[in-house]
Structures are given as structure tokens and as C-alpha cells.
Amino acid sequence: MPIETCTAQVELIKNLTHDVRQLDLRLIEPRTIAFKPGQFVSFEMPHPRTGHLVTRAYSIASQPSRSDLITLLFNQVPGGPGSSLLFDLKAGEKTQFKGPAGHFYLREDPGRELLFIASGTGIAPIRSMLLANTERPNPRPATLFWGLRSQRDLYYQRELAGLIGQTPTFTAITTLSRPEPGWSGESGRVLRLIEERIASVKNLAVYLCGNSAMITDSMHLLQKKGLCPIYREKYYDDIGSPED
Numbered sequence: 259m260p261i262e263t264c265t266a267q268v269e270l271i272k273n274l275t276h277d278v279r280q281l282d283l284r285l286i287e288p289r290t291i292a293f294k295p296g297q298f299v300s301f302e303m304p305h306p307r308t309g310h311l312v313t314r315a316y317s318i319a320s321q322p323s324r325s326d327l328i329t330l331l332f333n334q335v336p337g338g339p340g341s342s343l344l345f346d347l348k349a350g351e352k353t354q355f356k357g358p359a360g361h362f363y364l365r366e367d368p369g370r371e372l373l374f375i376a377s378g379t380g381i382a383p384i385r386s387m388l389l390a391n392t393e394r395p396n397p398r399p400a401t402l403f404w405g406l407r408s409q410r411d412l413y414y415q416r417e418l419a420g421l422i423g424q425t426p427t428f429t430a431i432t433t434l435s436r437p438e439p440g441w442s443g444e445s446g447r448v449l450r451l452i453e454e455r456i457a458s459v460k461n462l463a464v465y466l467c468g469n470s471a472m473i474t475d476s477m478h479l480l481q482k483k484g485l486c487p488i489y490r491e492k493y494y495d496d497i498g499s500p501e502d
């Protein structure tokens with residue numbers, strides 16, 4: 259799949275929480291885009307502080323079968339060039355990006371069950387993989403562990419319940435690290451779920467996406483439980499490095 263420059267129009271803006279926004283972009287040129295579930299697109303923009311051009315990558319959160327539209331998810335990062343660019347886009351406005359790119363995508367790994375582990379907006383590429391898996395004639399048994407902070411950070415819960423209803427071999431657990439009183443679901447970080455619920459990784463293919471400490475800590479835990487393919491996607495934060 260070659261990397262293309264794409265023009266798209268903002269079709270839908272949805273505030274999922276107080277600081278997470280979903281953006282649906284309809285492709286104009288080309289009209290469709292072929293990508294693998296888990297890949298990303300990137301935007302170029304001037305850094306608000308230095309004026310230098312910087313690039314920011316966002317995973318495609320929608321599934322490849324919807325090739326005329328891509329969904330992106332982002333946190334609003336104060337002063338972050340990428341999220342500022344995306345956050346300022348209005349419905350109907352046009353934007354350009356390059357893509358698809360990236361090696362974090364759903365593999366075949368015949369015979370292996372899928373374990374997805376995400377923190378925060380790291381759910382974006384994993385959502386694409388989950389939707390693609392559900393559309394397969396025989397979806398692979400899959401488990402999602404997703405770590406968020408508190409009740410006000412929850413989103414996509416109804417959608418996940420819908421996927422569970424559609425695919426009996428799919429399990430999703432959202433765990434809150436800082437729940438407010440009244441939460442009856444799982445609490446703690448995703449690491450707790452790995453420790454308590456995964457006895458062996460022998461028959462698994464694992465996909466990790468989110469903040470880098472979560473990825474490193476999860477890798478250590480998983481490696482203690484045996485050998486299996488582990489795929490991961492780390493994003494730098496939108497603040498940018500000092501030389502940006």
C-alpha cells in the first residue's frame with residue numbers, strides 16, 4: 259500500500275469525553291484509502307511556538323472496510339501542534355494528510371487468540387482491529403483490556419457491549435485507575451488484569467498500544483508468562499521534542 263497524500267473533509271466531530279474527540283474524515287482525493295487495521299496517517303503543521311513544520315501521526319480508529327471514511331481519536335494537549343490542528347477543524351472543512359503507514363497492524367498468526375491491551379486513546383488502532391476481526395467470517399477469539407482514569411474518561415462502552423453481543427468469543431474489560439465512588443467495574447491499571455487473568459501467553463498474539471510506561475510494564479509482565487508474538491505502538495506525546 260503506497261503512502262499517498264490525501265484530501266478529506268470533516269464529516270463528523272464528536273466529543274467523546276471532556277478531553278477526547280473523535281473526528282470522521284470523508285476522503286475526497288483519492289476517494290478511498292486501502293489500509294491495514296492498526297495503521298496510521300500523519301499530518302504536517304507549523305509548530306505554534308517555533309513555526310517549524312512538524313509531523314504528528316494518528317492511528318486510524320475505523321475499519322478498512324469503510325475505505326471512504328477514516329475515524330481519528332485525539333486528546334486535547336494544550337500547546338500541542340497536532341491536537342490543536344485537529345481540534346480547530348470545523349465540520350465541512352478540508353484537511354490533508356499522508357498515509358497509510360506503520361507496522362502495527364493485525365497479523366494472521368494462525369491458531370492464536372488475540373489479546374489487546376490499551377491505555378487512553380491507545381484504543382484507536384485497536385478499535386480498528388476489533389472491528390475488522392468482528393467482520394471476519396470466523397472472528398478470532400479476542401480479549402481487550404483497556405485502562406482509563408475515571409468515570410468521566412469512559413467512552414465506546416456501548417459500542418464494546420455491542421461487539422460482545424455480536425461476537426460471543428470477544429471479551430472486553432475496561433478498568434479505571436482512579437475511579438470515583440460508585441464504580442462497580444474493574445479498578446486498577448491494566449497490569450492488574452494481566453497479572454490476574456492471564457495464566458499463560460502460549461496461545462496468544464498480543465497487541466499493546468498507549469503510553470510508553472504501560473507498554474514497557476506490560477511487556478515485562480507478559481514475558482514472565484511465556485513466549486508469544488507481541489506487537490506494540492508507542493506514540494510520542496503531542497508536546498513535541500525541544501528541537502521541534
Ligand SMILES: NC(=O)c1ccc[n+]([C@@H]2O[C@H](COP(=O)([O-])OP(=O)(O)OC[C@H]3O[C@@H](n4cnc5c(N)ncnc54)[C@H](OP(=O)(O)O)[C@@H]3O)[C@@H](O)[C@H]2O)c1
Nearest residue numbers: 317331377378379380382406407435447468469471472493
Ligand atoms: N490518538 C491516537 O491515535 C493514538 C494512537 C496510538 C497511541 N496513542 C497514544 O496513547 C497514549 C494514551 O495516553 P495514556 O495511556 O497516557 O492515557 P491517559 O488517559 O493519560 O491514561 C490512561 C491510563 O493509563 C494508565 N497508566 C499510566 N501509566 C501506566 C503504566 N505504567 N502501566 C499501566 N497503566 C498506566 C493511567 O493510570 P494512572 O491513573 O495510574 O496514571 C490511566 O489509567 C498517548 O501516549 C498517545 O500518544 C494515541
